[in-house]
Amino acid sequence: MSDLYLKFVNTPVGKSAAQTLGLPSPVTLNRWKRADQPFIEGDVLVGAALGSKAIASLGAILGASPANLFHASGTDSLADSSKAGNKATALDLSGDISQRFSALVFDASGMKDTTELRALYDFFHPTIRKLAGNARVLIIGQDPANCKSAAQAASQRALEGFTRSIGKEIGKKGSTANLLWLAPGTEKQLESSVRFFLSPRSAYVSGQFARISKSTHNAPATNPVAPLTGKVALVTGASRGIGESIADILARDGATVIGLDIPQAMEDLQKVTDRIKGKALGCDITSADAPKQIAAFVKEHFGGIDLVIHNAGITRDKTLGNMPEHFWDMAIAVNLTAEELIDEELMEQELLRDNGRIVCVSSISGIAGNFGQTNYACAKSGVIGYVEAMAKQLKNGITINAVAPGFIETQMTAAMPLTIREAGRRMNSLSQGGQPVDVAEAIAWYCNPSSVGVNGNVVRVCGQSLIGK
Numbered sequence: 001m002s003d004l005y006l007k008f009v010n011t012p013v014g015k016s017a018a019q020t021l022g023l024p025s026p027v028t029l030n031r032w033k034r035a036d037q038p039f040i041e042g043d044v045l046v047g048a049a050l051g052s053k054a055i056a057s058l059g060a061i062l063g064a065s066p067a068n069l070f071h072a073s074g075t076d077s078l079a080d081s082s083k084a085g086n087k088a089t090a091l092d093l094s095g096d097i098s099q100r101f102s103a104l105v106f107d108a109s110g111m112k113d114t115t116e117l118r119a120l121y122d123f124f125h126p127t128i129r130k131l132a133g134n135a136r137v138l139i140i141g142q143d144p145a146n147c148k149s150a151a152q153a154a155s156q157r158a159l160e161g162f163t164r165s166i167g168k169e170i171g172k173k174g175s176t177a178n179l180l181w182l183a184p185g186t187e188k189q190l191e192s193s194v195r196f197f198l199s200p201r202s203a204y205v206s207g208q209f210a211r212i213s214k215s216t217h218n219a220p221a222t223n224p225v226a227p228l229t230g231k232v233a234l235v236t237g238a239s240r241g242i243g244e245s246i247a248d249i250l251a252r253d254g255a256t257v258i259g260l261d262i263p264q265a266m267e268d269l270q271k272v273t274d275r276i277k278g279k280a281l282g283c284d285i286t287s288a289d290a291p292k293q294i295a296a297f298v299k300e301h302f303g304g305i306d307l308v309i310h311n312a313g314i315t316r317d318k319t320l321g322n323m324p325e326h327f328w329d330m331a332i333a334v335n336l337t338a339e340e341l342i343d344e345e346l347m348e349q350e351l352l353r354d355n356g357r358i359v360c361v362s363s364i365s366g367i368a369g370n371f372g373q374t375n376y377a378c379a380k381s382g383v384i385g386y387v388e389a390m391a392k393q394l395k396n397g398i399t400i401n402a403v404a405p406g407f408i409e410t411q412m413t414a415a416m417p418l419t420i421r422e423a424g425r426r427m428n429s430l431s432q433g434g435q436p437v438d439v440a441e442a443i444a445w446y447c448n449p450s451s452v453g454v455n456g457n458v459v460r461v462c463g464q465s466l467i468g469k
């Protein structure tokens with residue numbers, strides 16, 4: 001689907017027209033292009049609050065990238081970290097800064113009370129205007145739920161408001177700001193998340209936080225170019241839109257994909273699975289025998305499954321008083337109940353392998369509610385409840401997470417009335433709709449075998465939409 005306004009404002013005539021009329025001027029977002037491209041390039045500046053423990057891991061992750069690494073004066077532990085040792089150069093933030101940064105990374109995990117929040121100002125005030133376009137801000141904190149004192153919890157929670165506000169200030173240049181909250185002892189489980197949030201893979205994710213919790217499962221070493229090698233994935237609703245892109249991206253990352261869609265969509269589905277050398281399964285996920293049919297297919301062809309992506313979804317919009325009952329029933333069945341029943345069957349038959357991943361596709365409608373979508377929002381909210389509850393129950397390194405897309409350019413949103421569609425596109429910090437690939441990249445991050453501690457999260461892929469919290 002095409003956003004003609006975005007194309008127009010990125011021409012010289014369009015840019016000056018938008019400026020004159022005071023209209024939004026979204027920039028074209030950098031997205032991931034080549035499987036072997038570095039996750040970040042350019043100059044990266046890293047800072048830390050006193051006593052922060054993630055800094056050494058950050059040094060190792062960034063030190064192994066081709067980016068030029070700088071650390072804020074006083075952040076000695078970065079220079080001390082083994083791999084980055086001779087690469088990071090100290091930068092005095094009180095002097096003139098000549099660099100343009102592709103990322104600013106701040107480890108605030110050591111903050112113990114609110115007076116220490118001043119470190120955020122000291123680090124970001126002199127540097128925020130030195131960000132290049134399409135840049136990244138990443139803040140690392142401690143999950144407030146695990147803080148020992150109210151003062152510490154307050155300082156850590158404060159990072160959320162700070163991150164979300166930075167996202168709103170830098171979004172007009174196509175840049176993003178996100179926050180990672182660590183549980184104690186997870187400092188070494190950061191790699192897949194840092195790589196995601198600093199790379200073009202997170203182009204449409206801003207103003208979000210993700211929790212990394214303690215996992216008993218060790219993060220296995222993965223091939224960064226094809227981390228899903230040897231994995232088998234099921235993607236529902238894979239014949240088009242977001243599902244098609246999820247199938248493409250998981251296959252790009254090395255997985256063998258079973259694409260599933262309704263029998264009427266088999267022709268399109270077959271094209272997708274042929275392209276990625278996967279397998280096609282025609283099945284209506286709401287039919288009574290769907291869970292058993294899927295389990296039998298998995299068992300017959302692969303003997304088990306590693307990644308289950310519940311993407312199939314429908315809208316059946318009407319205000320509640322005007323809504324026919326089958327609209328209600330279908331929206332709940334496709335968007336919510338089918339997911340539970342499929343997972344239940346796969347687990348009962350012990351087909352979901354250790355270190356497996358379940359990913360559900362929710363929606364910002366499920367967070368904020370939406371006019372005419374009581375049925376859809378109810379189901380997508382239910383998805384979040386399901387993910388949060390299941391995250392506590394799953395064992396053997398299996399995780400479950402959700403993405404909540406905002407406005408994504410697909411046939412679903414192309415069917416919206418023009419004014420609602422245009423409002424949906426612009427009402428976010430990046431002033432544009434996302435692409436299906438943006439949702440798919442977030443799912444690939446959850447699926448990475450190293451994302452063992454990323455469990456029970458609901459990350460919005462919405463360009464920091466103004467709608468919802």
Ligand code: NAD
Pocket residue numbers: 236237238239240241242243260261262265283284285286311312313314334361362363364404405406407408409410411412413
């Ligand atoms: P889409 O309509 O383009 O694709 C949905 C796919 O699901 C279709 O291929 C469809 O045939 C399949 N499907 C529907 N019912 C099915 C069933 N009973 N059994 C099997 N397959 C079925 O939609 P999309 O925009 O690509 O959306 C994908 C997911 O993302 C959905 O869950 C949707 O609710 C969610 N989402 C989309 C947006 C957006 O802006 N496009 C925003 C938020 C959430």
